[in-house]
Amino acid sequence: EEGLAVWDYKTGQLPSPAEVLSHWAHPQLPAYAAALTRRPLTDEAKRRFPSLPDGKPAVRGGYVALRRVRDLRAAFLREPGRGVGDVVLSEKLGEWERAVTARLEGPRTGRFAADPRPPFLGPGREGACAFCPYDKICGYFDGTDRRMAEEEEEA
Structure with missing residues (x-):
C-alpha cells in the first residue's frame, strides 16, 4: 500500500485500539504520524531516506510486541470494535490535536x-x-x- 508505517515497540501489554483512538491514552503513534505529515522534508531527510514521500502521505501505525523473541509479533492498529481495516493515523490527527489541546487547557490556566x-x-x-x-x-x-x-x- 501507499504511504508510510510507524511502529511502536512495547515490552509489556499492548494498548487496545480504544485506548489509543478514543481515550488518547497512548499518544506515541499519533505523535509520530503528526511528525511525518506536518512538516516539509528537510534536505537531510530526503538524502537519507529517498523513498519518503514529500507532502502529506497516508500514515498507518501499529505495535510490535517484544515479550519474547520467539513470540515477536507486529500488528497494525485497527478501529475499535471493528477488527478490520487498518487505521490511517494521518486521518485522525485533527481529532488527536483537539484532544491534546483540550488536555493542556487546564495546566495552561494553572x-x-x-x-x-x-x-x-x-x-x-x-x-x-x-x-x-x-x-x-x-x-x-x-x-x-x-x-x-x-x-x-x-x-
Missing part, C-alpha cells in the same frame, strides 16, 4: 486536575487508576478537582 487515561469506568475497569497509589488524595473520585474548577469559573 489547573492540574487528575485526568487519568484510560479513565476509570467502574469496578474491574479501573483504567490508569489501577496502578495509582494516590486514589485517596487525587480528587478524581470525590469530585474535588471538578468543584474547584467550577468555583474558579464562577469567580
Whole structure:
C-alpha cells in the first residue's frame, strides 16, 4: 500500500485500539504520524531516506510486541470494535490535536486536575487508576478537582 508505517515497540501489554483512538491514552503513534505529515522534508531527510514521500502521505501505525523473541509479533492498529481495516493515523490527527489541546487547557490556566487515561469506568475497569497509589488524595473520585474548577469559573 501507499504511504508510510510507524511502529511502536512495547515490552509489556499492548494498548487496545480504544485506548489509543478514543481515550488518547497512548499518544506515541499519533505523535509520530503528526511528525511525518506536518512538516516539509528537510534536505537531510530526503538524502537519507529517498523513498519518503514529500507532502502529506497516508500514515498507518501499529505495535510490535517484544515479550519474547520467539513470540515477536507486529500488528497494525485497527478501529475499535471493528477488527478490520487498518487505521490511517494521518486521518485522525485533527481529532488527536483537539484532544491534546483540550488536555493542556487546564495546566495552561494553572489547573492540574487528575485526568487519568484510560479513565476509570467502574469496578474491574479501573483504567490508569489501577496502578495509582494516590486514589485517596487525587480528587478524581470525590469530585474535588471538578468543584474547584467550577468555583474558579464562577469567580
